[in-house]
Amino acid sequence: MEDVLLGRILTAMTLAFHIIYATVGVGIPIVIMVFEFLGIKKNDYHYLTMARRIAKGYTVTVAVGVVTGTIIGLQLSLIWPDFMKLAGQIIALPLFMETFAFFFEAIFLGIYLYTWDRFKNRWHHWLLTIPVVIGSSLSAVFITTVNSFMNTPAGFDLVEGVFKNVDPIMAMFNASTGVRVFHVVVTAYMTAAFFMVTVAAVKLLRSKHTEDRAYHRKGLKVNMIIGLAAAALTLLAGDLSAKFLHNEQPEKLAAFEWHFETEENADLILFGILDEENQEVKGALRIPAALSILSGNKPSTEVTGLNDIPKDEWPPLVVHYFFDIMVIFGMFGLGVSALYFILKLFKREEWAHSRFMLYLYALSGPLCFAAIEAGWFTAELGRQPWIIRGYMRVSEAITQADGLGITMIMFGVLYLILGYTTIQVMVNMFKNESARDSQIAYYGKESLMEQGGRF
Amino acid sequence: MNYEIIGITALWTFLYGYVIVASVDFGAGFYNFYAKATGKSNIITPIITRYLNPVWEVTNVFFVFFFVGIVGFYPDTAYYFGTTLLIPASIALILMAIRGSYYAFNQYSKDSNIVWAFLYGGTGLLIPASLSVTLVISEGGFIKEKAGGIDLNLMELLFSQYAWSVVFLAVISVLYISSSFLTFYANRARAFEAVEIIRKWFLIWTIPMLVSSQFVFLGLRSNNEAHFMNAQNYWYLFGLSLVFMWIAVYLIYKKRRYGMAFIMVMLQFLSAFFGYGISKLPYILYPYVRIESVVNESMAFWLTVVFILGLLLLIPSLIILMRMFLFDKDYVQGKED
Numbered sequence: 045m046e047d048v049l050l051g052r053i054l055t056a057m058t059l060a061f062h063i064i065y066a067t068v069g070v071g072i073p074i075v076i077m078v079f080e081f082l083g084i085k086k087n088d089y090h091y092l093t094m095a096r097r098i099a100k101g102y103t104v105t106v107a108v109g110v111v112t113g114t115i116i117g118l119q120l121s122l123i124w125p126d127f128m129k130l131a132g133q134i135i136a137l138p139l140f141m142e143t144f145a146f147f148f149e150a151i152f153l154g155i156y157l158y159t160w161d162r163f164k165n166r167w168h169h170w171l172l173t174i175p176v177v178i179g180s181s182l183s184a185v186f187i188t189t190v191n192s193f194m195n196t197p198a199g200f201d202l203v204e205g206v207f208k209n210v211d212p213i214m215a216m217f218n219a220s221t222g223v224r225v226f227h228v229v230v231t232a233y234m235t236a237a238f239f240m241v242t243v244a245a246v247k248l249l250r251s252k253h254t255e256d257r258a259y260h261r262k263g264l265k266v267n268m269i270i271g272l273a274a275a276a277l278t279l280l281a282g283d284l285s286a287k288f289l290h291n292e293q294p295e296k297l298a299a300f301e302w303h304f305e306t307e308e309n310a311d312l313i314l315f316g317i318l319d320e321e322n323q324e325v326k327g328a329l330r331i332p333a334a335l336s337i338l339s340g341n342k343p344s345t346e347v348t349g350l351n352d353i354p355k356d357e358w359p360p361l362v363v364h365y366f367f368d369i370m371v372i373f374g375m376f377g378l379g380v381s382a383l384y385f386i387l388k389l390f391k392r393e394e395w396a397h398s399r400f401m402l403y404l405y406a407l408s409g410p411l412c413f414a415a416i417e418a419g420w421f422t423a424e425l426g427r428q429p430w431i432i433r434g435y436m437r438v439s440e441a442i443t444q445a446d447g448l449g450i451t452m453i454m455f456g457v458l459y460l461i462l463g464y465t466t467i468q469v470m471v472n473m474f475k476n477e478s479a480r481d482s483q484i485a486y487y488g489k490e491s492l493m494e495q496g497g498r499f
Numbered sequence: 500m501n502y503e504i505i506g507i508t509a510l511w512t513f514l515y516g517y518v519i520v521a522s523v524d525f526g527a528g529f530y531n532f533y534a535k536a537t538g539k540s541n542i543i544t545p546i547i548t549r550y551l552n553p554v555w556e557v558t559n560v561f562f563v564f565f566f567v568g569i570v571g572f573y574p575d576t577a578y579y580f581g582t583t584l585l586i587p588a589s590i591a592l593i594l595m596a597i598r599g600s601y602y603a604f605n606q607y608s609k610d611s612n613i614v615w616a617f618l619y620g621g622t623g624l625l626i627p628a629s630l631s632v633t634l635v636i637s638e639g640g641f642i643k644e645k646a647g648g649i650d651l652n653l654m655e656l657l658f659s660q661y662a663w664s665v666v667f668l669a670v671i672s673v674l675y676i677s678s679s680f681l682t683f684y685a686n687r688a689r690a691f692e693a694v695e696i697i698r699k700w701f702l703i704w705t706i707p708m709l710v711s712s713q714f715v716f717l718g719l720r721s722n723n724e725a726h727f728m729n730a731q732n733y734w735y736l737f738g739l740s741l742v743f744m745w746i747a748v749y750l751i752y753k754k755r756r757y758g759m760a761f762i763m764v765m766l767q768f769l770s771a772f773f774g775y776g777i778s779k780l781p782y783i784l785y786p787y788v789r790i791e792s793v794v795n796e797s798m799a800f801w802l803t804v805v806f807i808l809g810l811l812l813l814i815p816s817l818i819i820l821m822r823m824f825l826f827d828k829d830y831v832q833g834k835e836d
Binding site: 158213451 | 553554555557559562566568570572574577579580581583584588589592597599600601602604607608609648649650651797798801802805806809812819820823
């Protein structure tokens with residue numbers, strides 16, 4: 045196989061694996077923060093126990109997130125040395141800041157996890173969630189600015205293959221930074237919330253600990269609120285992204301949508317199969333003028349088509365499928381959480397917790413993760429063939445070293461083993477210990493008698 | 500201000516920090532496994548767990564910090580080290596991934612077992628070995644510039660006496676540093692049985708420690724004579740290192756002031772590490788990357804700004820962390836749970 049393809053697969057593999065843990069890492073602190081807040085505010089041991097149980101599972105995912113993050117950090121130099129040599133001149137700053145944010149988070153997470161019983165005033169322990177949330181979200185922000193730079197480079201002049209007149213701040217706050225950071229952070233919150241929705245739904249569907257029902261219903265509700273809010277923001281982020289791409293990266297939007305001819309009243313294409321020779325799309329759902337409206341709020345907006353872009357700068361057209369998956373699966377969470385609250389609004393409590401609905405809720409978490417993966421594949425494949433759009437092609441950045449094939453196999457095996465063990469450990473962690481047992485272990489038998497624990 | 504000096508000093512200090520923190524961590528993992536395998540687990544493991552639980556993540560950040568920083572200040576290193584180290588660094592990364600993950604799996608899972616303890620403890624000795632190879636390569640002689648680019652001469656590396664002596668020194672240092680810290684920590688925890696065991700481990704490692712560091716010097720002479728000669732100019736730093744070592748060994752042998760002994764061990768490595776580092780200059784990677792190849796002015800300026808701001812945030816945080824878990828008597832003695 046060609047080296048550049050091997051390098052791409054290896055990078056994709058590492059990122060695809062890391063993103064699962066990274067998303068959990070950015071999103072879950074918010075969930076923990078909310079639950080502990082509610083627990084203290086309402087003096088409700090269910091919420092407190094929930095925050096603590098989530099934190100326990102979170103620790104394991106953080107460990108794997110840290111190591112896979114370290115891997116990708118070094119792999120950038122190992123697989124793409126020429127890229128780092130060039131771009132290191134200008135992306136070093138956000139990378140460095142990301143490390144600081146991560147450091148900050150690591151310190152306070154360490155303190156948070158081992159001081160549950162150490163403070164007389166519970167609010168003091170809750171305050172520790174603030175640096176953790178700030179640290180984890182900021183590391184997402186900084187690392188996304190790096191990726192944004194690769195999409196819409198700014199802040200330098202390229203003179204004979206070297207960056208001159210470098211302005212690292214302009215590079216960080218490039219054209220796509222705002223919209224991408226917003227998209228990444230809210231989808232992480234959303235995914236974390238729906239992941240916990242899934243846990244609650246599965247526990248309500250098949251847990252042997254029937255005494256935990258009230259506990260899981262409470263968890264379901266709160267996570268639905270977080271999920272709905274984050275999903276609504278995600279919708280907004282998606283809309284902003286479309287407008288942004290229309291203005292700044294038209295080739296990417298055109299590839300997402302198999303949009304070949306530059307025209308007004310451009311259709312939005314959902315699903316379908318492409319006949320690349322004749323540029324014909326079969327079996328697709330066409331929404332008239334929707335692409336123009338998405339791009340510029342009115343049907344008369346002219347959307348650039350791929351035929352106006354040099355063919356050797358086309359992204360691979362397969363991105364359309366990933367784009368569809370991202371949109372549909374992403375909307376699913378919004379749909380179920382809206383449905384949940386509509387049923388509640390009309391006092392259909394028993395419907396909202398019916399088995400059918402619970403199955404739908406249970407799907408939302410995995411589908412969110414699939415949407416995150418598909419979204420990143422959309423974004424990254426959509427940037428091909430560039431590694432720094434307009435300046436350096438992926439093929440120019442690949443290492444000259446031998447051994448990419450064997451390296452790819454080694455890491456593939458590693459991720460399989462780590463993924464498998466994580467699932468095994470997480471399942472076993474909560475399978476045999478009911479939330480009630482945890483509550484007694486954390487807060488003593490008396491806690492059952494106090495408000496909120498009386499079930 | 501001179502950015503190349505700021506850059507290299509910051510990076511070298513962080514690398515030193517990593518050497519100390521990671522050695523304690525790696526060694527602790529290995530001792531934990533050893534104790535489990537020999538049935539002493541109930542004496543040693545609680546001490547190690549209590550120390551490691553809140554700090555293991557922080558250890559890793561020191562390393563990330565270093566490699567992000569070096570690419571930031573000296574992007575050329577990404578090219579030379581990145582290209583040549585694909586296989587060795589990938590192996591190190593895989594070991595680190597196994598170690599970090601299995602630490603958490605072993606610690607927080609009910610199904611913890613000896614295999615997981617082995618994965619987490621055993622890798623702890625292999626990682627310093629594999630990482631130290633980078634220092635060997637930086638001395639030059641193993642990278643060849645050819646028509647299409649650069650290449651690492653793996654065979655030569657594998658049969659290099661110098662490389663092996665550095666690897667041995669790295670592994671022994673880990674066990675040595677770690678046992679000196681754990682002696683102090685166990686003593687604070689008033690776990691006197693554990694102190695006895697760990698103290699012996701420390702004393703056992705002193706002789707190989709001395710011998711292997713001599714071999715490293717001899718190896719350096721045949722590998723990079725200019726560096727070796729330059730090191731002579733800083734003989735006092737190496738001499739100081741030896742003095743600190745004798746004080747540490749004396750204190751622990753006499754069962755006195757374990758805290759001071761650990762500080763002496765830290766100073767021992769500080770002076771040797773900086774002696775090595777300073778005498779290496781101006782080369783970062785002999786003979787390709789020199790200290791002058793620092794990034795553009797504006798980036799160096801912002802990196803320095805961020806670095807200072809970052810430290811203002813980190814140092815107080817680290818002090819809080821240490822006060823809560825290292826110097827809090829109740830926590831150390833396990834009265835929390």
